[in-house]
Amino acid sequence: xxxxxxxxxxxxxxPTIKYYLRDGLLPAGEAVGATRARYDDSHVRRLRLVRAxxxxxxxxxxxxxxxxxxxDDPTLSRHEAIGSAHTRLxxxxxxxxxxAQQSRVKDLLDRHDWELAEHSSHRDALAGALAAxxxxxxxxxxxxxxxxxxxxxxxSERDVSSLAETDRAGATEHxxxxxxxxxxVLLILRRIAQENSSRRxxx
Amino acid sequence: xxxxxxxxxxxxxxPTIKYYLRDGLLPAGEAVGATRARYDDSHVRRLRLVRAxxxxxxxxxxxxxxxxxxxDDPTLSRHEAIGSAHTRLxxxxxxxxxxAQQSRVKDLLDRHDWELAEHSSHRDALAGALAAxxxxxxxxxxxxxxxxxxxxxxxSERDVSSLAETDRAGATEHxxxxxxxxxxVLLILRRIAQENSSRRxxx
Numbered sequence: 001x002x003x004x005x006x007x008x009x010x011x012x013x014x015p016t017i018k019y020y021l022r023d024g025l026l027p028a029g030e031a032v033g034a035t036r037a038r039y040d041d042s043h044v045r046r047l048r049l050v051r052a053x054x055x056x057x058x059x060x061x062x063x064x065x066x067x068x069x070x071x072d073d074p075t076l077s078r079h080e081a082i083g084s085a086h087t088r089l090x091x092x093x094x095x096x097x098x099x100a101q102q103s104r105v106k107d108l109l110d111r112h113d114w115e116l117a118e119h120s121s122h123r124d125a126l127a128g129a130l131a132a133x134x135x136x137x138x139x140x141x142x143x144x145x146x147x148x149x150x151x152x153x154x155x156s157e158r159d160v161s162s163l164a165e166t167d168r169a170g171a172t173e174h175x176x177x178x179x180x181x182x183x184x185v186l187l188i189l190r191r192i193a194q195e196n197s198s199r200r201x202x203x
Numbered sequence: 204x205x206x207x208x209x210x211x212x213x214x215x216x217x218p219t220i221k222y223y224l225r226d227g228l229l230p231a232g233e234a235v236g237a238t239r240a241r242y243d244d245s246h247v248r249r250l251r252l253v254r255a256x257x258x259x260x261x262x263x264x265x266x267x268x269x270x271x272x273x274x275d276d277p278t279l280s281r282h283e284a285i286g287s288a289h290t291r292l293x294x295x296x297x298x299x300x301x302x303a304q305q306s307r308v309k310d311l312l313d314r315h316d317w318e319l320a321e322h323s324s325h326r327d328a329l330a331g332a333l334a335a336x337x338x339x340x341x342x343x344x345x346x347x348x349x350x351x352x353x354x355x356x357x358x359s360e361r362d363v364s365s366l367a368e369t370d371r372a373g374a375t376e377h378x379x380x381x382x383x384x385x386x387x388v389l390l391i392l393r394r395i396a397q398e399n400s401s402r403r404x405x406x
Contacts, residue, residue, distance in 0.1 A: 045339075052335040055298040079401045086394050092387040095258040114399050122395050129388045132255040136248075137373075138381050140365075140388070147361040148385070151354035152392035153400075158350040160400040170340075178341050179397060182351070183390050184295040185332045185343070189355035190389065191289050192325050194382060196317045197356075197363040198282045 003029075006039045010047035017047065025050055025065060049177065057180045063089050067180070071173050078163065081172040082179055087121065097127035104130055108142070112149050155186060206232075209242045213250035220250065228253055228268060252380065260383045266292050270383070274376050281366065284375040285382055290324065300330035307333055311345070315352050358389060 007014045020026040026046055029037030046068075053059045053067065066088035070081050105127045109116065116122055133139055140148075159182065163175050210217045223229040229249055232240030249271075256262045256270065269291035273284050308330045312319065319325055336342055343351075362385065366378050 048335075048338050052298065052339055056296050056332050056335040058295065079404075082401055083398050086398065092261065092391055093259050095255065109395070112396075114395055115402070116395060116398070122391050126388065126391050126395075129259050129384060129391070132251075132259040133381070133384050135251050136255055136380055136384075138377055138384075140381070140385065144361055144365060145388075148358055148389055149392050149396070151357045152389065152396040154354045154357070155351055156393055156396035156400045158347055159397055160404055162344075162347060163401075174341055177339055178336070178343070179394075181332060181336050181339075181341075182343065183393070185329065185348075186351055186355065186389065186393065187386050188295055188325050188329050188332070189352050190359055190386070191382075192312070192317055192319060192329075193315075193352070193355040193359035194362055195286050195289065195319070197359045198285055198366075199318070201282075201363055 001039050002036070003039070006043055006047070009044045010051065012047055012051060020047070020050060023061070023065075025061065025068065049173070052177070052181060056184060058184065059089070059180070067176060071176055076172065078172050078175050082175050083117070085176045085179065093125040093128040093132075095128035095132045097124065097131040101127040101130045101134065104142075104145075108145055108149065111146065112153070155182075204242050205239070206242070209246055209250070212247045213254065215250055215254060223250070223253060226264070226268075228264065228271065252376070255380070255384060259387060261387065262292070262383070270379060274379050279375065281374050281378050285378050286320070288379040288382065296328040296331040296335075298331035298335045300327065300334040304330040304333045304337065307345075307348075311348055311352065314349065315356070358385075 001009070003014055003017065007017055010017070017026065021028060026043060029039040029043065031037050049068075050064055053064045054061070059067070067085045070076065070084040070088055073081070073084070076084055102123070105123055108126075109123075130140065159178065163171070163178070204212070206217055206220065210220060213220070220229065224231060229246060232242040232246065234240050252271075253267055256267045257264070262270070270288045273279065273287040273291055276284070276287070279287055305326070308326055311329075312326075333343065362381065366374070366381070
């Protein structure tokens with residue numbers, strides 16, 4: 001297909017697609033003469049993926065590029081690709097933390113029997129979030145954190161079991177995409193549930 | 204205190220604080236002569252709050268401004284302030300959706316006995332996320348969405364019961380802050396839990 005059809009099928013304007021081509025987010029088409037190129041279904045699919053990661057997961061193009069690299073790396077297993085995609089994303093939290101908060105994170109991981117790679121950014125991100133809440137006078141209790149951890153375990157067990165049902169082809173993309181695109185789903189559901197819990201209590 | 208002490212106690216550089224003053228994110232200090240002003244603890248607190256919302260919740264200054272307006276509005280109850288803060292945030296998802304996805308969202312809300320304001324942006328945001336997953340060939344099953352909804356109910360019941368323990372002064376700020384700052388905590392815990400579930404299965 002030509003560029004115009006690619007734009008129509010992906011739902012993205014031509015200038016945006018040209019920008020992604022220059023930027024390496026979309027592989028080049030098959031050159032036909034000096035100024036035209038043909039594209040195929042793999043280009044449509046890649047553009048839909050980029051669009052979902054920016055519009056739904058709210059990711060910056062810089063992070064999208066890193067996540068695509070994890071998906072495209074044939075040496076990574078599905079498990080490694082999920083970890084690698086997480087690692088390549090910008091940390092969710094950049095607030096600095098103290099030794100006290102880092103030790104709370106360690107205790108939380110221990111209580112839930114969770115292991116983390118030595119240099120995982122999750123540790124600092126979590127300690128930073130706890131530090132910010134403590135600085136504002138609202139440190140979450142261990143009991144509250146345990147409820148959050150329990151909810152996280154509930155959804156992640158379901159995530160991982162649904163990935164196990166997928167056959168190998170496209171499994172890495174599926175794993176990374178559903179990991180990232182279900183994040184806003186969880187947050188929106190929490191906001192809805194919270195408004196409903198709060199309404200019931202304020203009656 | 205003078206500007207230099209405000210910078211030291213808030214952990215923010217003077218040019219950033221001056222920018223927030225010009226931008227209305229921080230109320231002016233008490234003028235002392237033509238070029239100097241004195242600040243107090245309320246300014247330190249407000250700067251820590253702005254910093255936490257940007258560094259931890261990853262919010263844009265435009266959204267921070269709207270959330271502060273909800274916190275500062277004396278006419279809102281705590282319940283209304285949470286809803287208002289949610290409403291004033293940029294939608295988490297801007298992907299367009301179809302009637303089919305909107306009907307799935309309606310069914311999900313019905314199954315969990317959740318009500319939403321008529322013009323709540325949560326509905327479209329959720330339908331947009333489901334549409335993006337479906338476009339990529341990974342539509343989440345109702346059963347998966349129900350597990351997510353169950354996890355959302357678990358944390359939000361805990362959130363709302365911890366808010367009930369807080370006394371009235373600062374309760375609105377507390378409600379809004381913990382709602383927003385615990386979002387990245389939940390996502391980080393899900394990423395950690397997912398890596399652990401995935402590792403256990405890949406052994």
